Amino acid sequence: MSKKTPQINSGSMADISFLLISFFxxxxxxxxxxxxxxxxxxxLDPNVKPPEIKQRNxxxxxxxxxxxxxxxxxxxxxxxxxxxxKEFYTNPSDNPDLAEMEMKFIPNLGDVRVAKSxxxxxxxxxxxxxxxxxxxxxxxxxxxNELRDELSVQKFGVKLSLLTNExxxxxIKTAIPVSISEAEPENVxxx
Amino acid sequence: MARFKKKGxxxxxxxxxxxxxxxxxxxxxFFMVITTIREATLIVxxxxxxxxxxxxxxxxxxxxxxxxxxxxxxxLGGQSRIQLNDQFAAINDIQEFITRERESRDEVDRKLITTxxxxxxxxxxxxxxxxxxxxxxxxxxKISYSAAKGKALNKN
Numbered sequence: 001m002s003k004k005t006p007q008i009n010s011g012s013m014a015d016i017s018f019l020l021i022s023f024f025x026x027x028x029x030x031x032x033x034x035x036x037x038x039x040x041x042x043x044l045d046p047n048v049k050p051p052e053i054k055q056r057n058x059x060x061x062x063x064x065x066x067x068x069x070x071x072x073x074x075x076x077x078x079x080x081x082x083x084x085x086k087e088f089y090t091n092p093s094d095n096p097d098l099a100e101m102e103m104k105f106i107p108n109l110g111d112v113r114v115a116k117s118x119x120x121x122x123x124x125x126x127x128x129x130x131x132x133x134x135x136x137x138x139x140x141x142x143x144x145n146e147l148r149d150e151l152s153v154q155k156f157g158v159k160l161s162l163l164t165n166e167x168x169x170x171x172i173k174t175a176i177p178v179s180i181s182e183a184e185p186e187n188v189x190x191x
Numbered sequence: 192m193a194r195f196k197k198k199g200x201x202x203x204x205x206x207x208x209x210x211x212x213x214x215x216x217x218x219x220x221f222f223m224v225i226t227t228i229r230e231a232t233l234i235v236x237x238x239x240x241x242x243x244x245x246x247x248x249x250x251x252x253x254x255x256x257x258x259x260x261x262x263x264x265x266x267l268g269g270q271s272r273i274q275l276n277d278q279f280a281a282i283n284d285i286q287e288f289i290t291r292e293r294e295s296r297d298e299v300d301r302k303l304i305t306t307x308x309x310x311x312x313x314x315x316x317x318x319x320x321x322x323x324x325x326x327x328x329x330x331x332x333k334i335s336y337s338a339a340k341g342k343a344l345n346k347n
Binding site: 017040041126 | 246308313334
């Protein structure tokens with residue numbers, strides 16, 4: 001019998017890997033990057049006239065310098081913003097002041113009653129605080145997400161986040177697009 | 192009875208430490224996977240606002256960051272300023288920054304670059320609007336307002 005090879009002492013291996021761990025712990029941060037995604041509109045062409053949009057199809061939200069809201073011409077509050085936006089988008093009682101609705105055929109969904117060309121117009125002042133602005137954005141996003149969920153539950157029985165079929169997800173997204181327009185900035189109210 | 196009697200007192204058996212390194216390595220890989228190497232040393236204070244409708248940014252490698260907030264050093268004043276990479280910047284530096292970020296990515300991925308705006312909650316919208324206008328002009332349309340997940344509606 002040949003001699004057994006002597007065991008290599010692997011105890012220090014743990015030390016080495018501990019060093020590596022501490023290096024990674026120091027140089028890294030756990031990825032907590034979350035945010036509200038938006039798509040900016042391309043710059044306006046001064047020669048092309050902006051398309052006419054009927055007043056009833058626009059849901060105007062103004063945020064002033066002292067973080068107060070004006071929703072559709074009336075002083076508003078964050079807590080009611082979401083329900084107002086949802087009502088505007090769905091227009092359950094065919095109110096002539098809210099968005100125009102139409103029956104539209106969307107593949108995978110069939111005929112759905114959707115807003116024709118509803119737009120949320122969000123305008124802020126230069127003095128608005130970012131926190132308030134993001135809260136308003138958040139409420140408007142929440143309104144759209146809830147509408148999408150409702151439609152998804154109605155058509156497929158599950159919430160949008162639980163859908164796995166890419167076609168179904170896209171169909172829902174086409175039916176209720178994120179149409180939040182951030183109006184051209186105006187210089188009012190100073191810094 | 193004597194059958195089970197041990198032959199003399201043995202020294203305590205050595206514990207095999209070989210597997211210890213495997214465990215530690217597992218930890219190591221775990222940390223390597225869930226973390227990102229810090230992009231920049233912050234010189235502005237960023238306390239992200241809270242929002243409930245946040246989404247995760249999909250591809251970390253395709254995100255470039257713009258920080259806006261009051262400088263950490265108190266003697267530089269309380270006005271919000273822009274930080275790109277490791278230094279303060281002005282609005283017209285953004286174009287160069289974005290161009291560089293684009294050049295460092297694959298040509299296929301360039302359209303997918305998201306600009307994450309990490310903005311302090313007390314920043315005024317004026318500077319944010321300026322940055323947004325500049326990004327529009329350059330053509331970096333995909334943005335993300337960085338926020339922490341939480342309840343957005345706290346009654347004030």
